[in-house]
Amino acid sequence: MIIDVEPLAQKLKKEINEKIKSLKVRPKLVAVTYKPDDSTVSYLKSQQKFANKFNIEYEILELTFPENIFKILKELSNDKNIHGIFLTHPLPEIDEMEALININPEKDVEGRHPYNLGMLMYGNENFAPCTAEAVVKILEEITDIIGKNVVIIGRSSTVGKPLSIMLLRRNRSATVTVCHTKTKNLEMLTKNADIVVAAAGKPNLITKHMIKENTIVIDVGINVVDNKIVGDVSKDVSNIANVTPVPGGVGKITTLLLIEHVVKSAEKIYKNLNK
Ligand SMILES: NC(=O)c1ccc[n+]([C@@H]2O[C@H](COP(=O)([O-])OP(=O)(O)OC[C@H]3O[C@@H](n4cnc5c(N)ncnc54)[C@H](OP(=O)(O)O)[C@@H]3O)[C@@H](O)[C@H]2O)c1
Known part of the structure; x- marks a missing residue:
């Protein structure tokens, strides 16, 4: 038998849409990539389309020089208008761990940052992969x-x-x-x-x-x-x-959870800025 994930997908979509309606800010996700291969390019395009369906702003930042990545990730992390940072994988010539630690864990919507992975060990699944x-x-x-x-x-x-x-x-x-x-x-x-x-x-x-x-x-x-x-x-x-x-x-549920994480992050960042 094939397991139908559609009911779960619909439930998640409904929850995400309800949360988005109550937000006072338009969530923004930035995908950072370097020398993306064909499959990464098509993945990013489909992710962009999907995010736009939820009225999430989606920017693809393709780096020209790998050495800029740490500075750029820090800038994106400090930008209050950006709520999620997505780092493509693999990243040729770049140490992924070194790159990841420059992302603010609160914007690590993929749940790859060592902080968020460490939190998992304690049962905290705020941003799980x-x-x-x-x-x-x-x-x-x-x-x-x-x-x-x-x-x-x-x-x-x-x-x-x-x-x-x-x-x-x-x-x-x-x-x-x-x-x-x-x-x-x-x-x-x-x-x-x-x-x-x-x-x-x-x-x-x-x-x-x-x-x-x-x-x-x-x-x-x-x-x-x-x-x-x-x-x-x-x-x-x-x-x-x-x-x-x-x-x-x-894959279908993974994509929805990424969107859910961006929305969750947008809600938290907005609240913290307007305390
Ligand atoms: N559906 C989604 O949303 C989604 C998201 C992410 C990834 N994926 C897909 O999931 C798959 C795994 O992704 P990943 O990033 O975890 O891959 P990965 O980093 O390449 O890890 C693959 C793992 O599988 C093990 N493995 C490979 N061949 C094996 C075999 N014959 N017998 C037993 N173990 C074997 C490897 O063992 P060793 O450690 O010993 O090398 C390694 O631990 C890929 O096809 C990827 O495209 C899907």
């Missing part, structure tokens, strides 16, 4: 997570690792296993899981024989195969398990 948060929101809509065996495939700082922390939080209390390229016998682990989250970026990594019946499978992967976007989970898995679609699954 959007994709990890999207997986959690989808799971919370469709199942009770407490006590479930969750196998996450992928240990990146933006998806796998923060997701594991979020699922361990006491109100979710999942038993979490995080896998990576050195994990032995992945199939044994996925077969014993109640929930599998595939975030490896490898098409067809998860096949039918690796999953037991009725497992919830969240497909985070985005891969281009024969000019088509596919996830990490092969098509036939949905014959026996419940799988999120790609495209139109985790």
